[in-house]
Amino acid sequence: MSIIEANELFFSYTSDEKERVVLDGLNLNIQEGSFTAIIGHNGSGKSTFAKHINAILLPSGGSISVCGIDTIDERKLYELRKSAGMVFQNPDNQIVATIVEEDVAFGLENIGIEWEEMHRRVKDALIAVNMYDYRKRAPHLLSGGQKQRVAIAGILAMQPRCIILDEPTAMLDPKGRKEVIDTIMKLNREKNITIILITHYMDEAALADRVIVFDRGKAVLDGTPEEVFDKEEMLLSLGLDVPQSCALIHRLKKAGIDIETTALTPEECAKEILSAKEKMV
Ligand SMILES: Nc1ncnc2c1ncn2[C@@H]1O[C@H](COP(=O)(O)OP(=O)(O)OP(=O)(O)O)[C@@H](O)[C@H]1O
Ligand SMILES: [Mg+2]
Known part of the structure; x- marks a missing residue:
């Protein structure tokens, strides 16, 4: 079942009387329970698309519906935002309270959930992101990765069906990045979010089920990570890269070595190099 459906989605900004098309007739369906990555060079329209998912921005043309709700339907705005939560790049901008558990409870307090239910949801959300032991701490003293996990818990407490994360790891160190990515993969697999x-x-x-490549407001490549990262030359021409493992394997292939080109991770890469080596002897 599709949870997000964009049909001929257009969006443009007008500045200095000039119109700038940012989303250019985007058609996309995203399946419930899937894990989709969106990549694309700076300014290709990724964040603008994300902001359409929970009606921070509304289409200039075409439409987008989320959980069956057309985002222009103002009467259902609250239901929409509850179903689709957003996590942004800067963890510091997402903290609203001085104690972790109060921060996670903030959204629930706003919608008047009763105390016991709120307490239960905050506890479950903090356990799900592995931050329960930090519930009494001050959020501003946490690491970037921990802050992002608290932000994710705040959204989780609203019991969303979908979470959109716009470069959630851009400001984190490698450890923080791994914590956040492990957390979202777990929520996807175990809670079907x-x-x-x-x-x-x-x-x-490369960890997603599906990778969509944006260029100038259009989805120009769409497939499994194996399919998308196999198109190294096209990605390079779009100002993007491929994972290092893919790049290495592609180089070996170009050098004339008989090797499979589906490796995405260093482990898979090592395995394919070994089996290519076995073929050579
Ligand atoms: N409020 C705004 N007013 C005018 N133009 C804007 C506004 N916000 C974004 N844009 C322009 O829209 C285009 C798409 O921006 P968007 O933020 O969606 O790109 P992006 O793919 O998320 O890029 P990045 O990878 O840098 O985050 C850019 O050219 C940007 O300058
Ligand atoms: Mg962006």
Whole structure:
């Protein structure tokens, strides 16, 4: 079942009386329970698309519906935002309270959930992101990765069906990046929450079920990570990269070595190099 459906989605900004098309007739369906990565060079329209998912921006043309709700339907705005939560790049901008558990409870307090239910949901959300032991801490003293996990818990407490993360790891160190990516993969697998991850890190995109490549407001490539990262030349021409493992294997292939080109991770890469080596002797 599709949870997000964009049909001929157009969006343009007008500045200095000039119109700038940012989304250019985008057609996309995203399946419930899937983990999709969106990549694309700076300014290709990724964040603008993300902001259409929970009606921070509304289409200039075409339409987008999320969980069956057309985002222009103002009467259902609250239901829409509850179903589709957003996590942004800067963890510091997402903290609203001085104690972790109060921060996670913030959204629930706003919608008047009763105390016991709120307490239960905050506890479950903090356990799910592995931050329960930090519930009494001050959020501003946490690491970047921990802050992002608290932000994810705040959204999780609203019991969303879909979480959109717009470069959630851009400001984190490698450890923080891994914590956040492990967390969203766990939520996808164990709670069947649909994940849309916008990222500039190709190794993160390689972990998704599906990779969509944006260029000038259009989806120009769409497939499994294996399919998309096999198109190295096209990605390079779009100002993107491939995961290092893919790049290495492609180089070996170009050098005339008989090798499979589906490796995405260093482990798979090592295996394919070994089996190519066995073929050679
Ligand atoms: N508020 C705004 N007013 C005018 N133009 C804008 C506004 N916000 C974004 N844009 C323009 O829209 C285009 C798409 O921006 P968007 O933020 O969606 O790109 P992006 O793919 O997320 O890029 P990045 O990888 O840098 O985050 C850019 O050219 C940007 O300059
Ligand atoms: Mg962006």
